[in-house]
Amino acid sequence: xxxxxNDQVSWSWRTLPAPLRTLGRWLTIVQLVGYTTSLIFxxxxxxxxxPGVAARYRGADIDxxxxxxxxxxxxxGEMLTITHTHLLSMAVIFVFTGIGVALCARISSxxxxxxxxxxxxxxxxxxxAMWLMRYVDPRFAWLLEASSAILACTFYLQCFLILRELRxx
Amino acid sequence: xPLIALMLLQIGTAPPKVAASVTRIFGRGASATPLAVNADTxxxxxxxxxxxxYAVVRNVKGKDQAITFLVAIDTxxxxxDIDILVYRExxxxxxxxxxxxxxxxxxxxQDTLEVGRQIRSISGATISVNAVTLGxxxxxxDLTTWHRDGMIK
Numbered sequence: 001x002x003x004x005x006n007d008q009v010s011w012s013w014r015t016l017p018a019p020l021r022t023l024g025r026w027l028t029i030v031q032l033v034g035y036t037t038s039l040i041f042x043x044x045x046x047x048x049x050x051p052g053v054a055a056r057y058r059g060a061d062i063d064x065x066x067x068x069x070x071x072x073x074x075x076x077g078e079m080l081t082i083t084h085t086h087l088l089s090m091a092v093i094f095v096f097t098g099i100g101v102a103l104c105a106r107i108s109s110x111x112x113x114x115x116x117x118x119x120x121x122x123x124x125x126x127x128x129a130m131w132l133m134r135y136v137d138p139r140f141a142w143l144l145e146a147s148s149a150i151l152a153c154t155f156y157l158q159c160f161l162i163l164r165e166l167r168x169x
Numbered sequence: 170x171p172l173i174a175l176m177l178l179q180i181g182t183a184p185p186k187v188a189a190s191v192t193r194i195f196g197r198g199a200s201a202t203p204l205a206v207n208a209d210t211x212x213x214x215x216x217x218x219x220x221x222x223y224a225v226v227r228n229v230k231g232k233d234q235a236i237t238f239l240v241a242i243d244t245x246x247x248x249x250d251i252d253i254l255v256y257r258e259x260x261x262x263x264x265x266x267x268x269x270x271x272x273x274x275x276x277x278x279q280d281t282l283e284v285g286r287q288i289r290s291i292s293g294a295t296i297s298v299n300a301v302t303l304g305x306x307x308x309x310x311d312l313t314t315w316h317r318d319g320m321i322k
Binding site: 045056062063067068069070071072075077078081 | 259262263266268269290292293
């Protein structure tokens with residue numbers, strides 16, 4: 001317990017039993033598929049552009065004469081539901097990838113800490129931007145888009161590093 | 170017989186939520202009296218001695234939960250309005266919004282009420298839109314048939 005920093009080095013994918021490495025590999029692959037599917041879903045509903053995101057939350061085309069689907073503003077209850085379900089489930093995803101990154105021996109401790117902490121910060125920024133976009137100004141969609149893009153890039157980088165480490169161990 | 174129809178018949182008058190909906194649709198002074206029709210229950214809506222129309226309360230299944238709604242017609246069998254009485258799901262509650270409901274007004278049993286053609290869908294509420302639209306179409310057909318066949322007077 002109290003032997004200090006050297007003990008941290010011994011915890012890596014290389015030193016873990018093979019079944020745990022298999023678990024880590026498949027968990028990462030499944031999370032990759034799940035995260036990519038969620039991005040495809042968001043592309044389908046908003047085209048992944050800030051005006052589309054703002055319309056999704058603030059409403060649009062309600063009085064249009066076309067047959068296009070109506071987009072009503074999200075209610076306060078819906079905003080609460082979206083926030084708590086996404087925040088909690090995404091936090092779990094990044095706990096798993098964070099553990100995976102922490103077990104990567106080839107990355108420096110500084111980069112490990114950055115890659116582990118960054119998604120949690122980006123999550124808070126993203127969901128703050130979502131509320132500001134809904135109730136204050138639609139231009140906060142740009143902040144939401146930027147923080148979500150950084151979040152996605154970090155996730156894919158985390159997965160790449162984990163899978164690379166597991167392939168070599 | 171659906172539970173909701175049994176309840177309406179046993180109470181003898183419309184429950185407060187249904188009564189409030191009837192008042193909103195037909196105006197002040199409108200009152201609803203339950204009528205047994207086959208295995209169902211319709212509501213006869215009157216103000217004093219004058220007949221204003223008919224209504225029916227139904228349930229449809231949304232994604233997981235039942236959606237309770239009311240469909241009202243006038244004496245010419247034109248759809249007067251619909252009302253979502255109870256919406257239980259966390260998502261899709263936009264079907265209760267005026268902007269969506271007003272699309273049904275003036276429709277008759279001859280209208281197809283097809284989502285994407287006569288009725289616009291709602292982004293994020295597709296299942297509820299399809300369920301309620303189908304329910305309204307059936308309720309409108311039933312009310313029209315009952316009225317034309319003299320089963321409700």
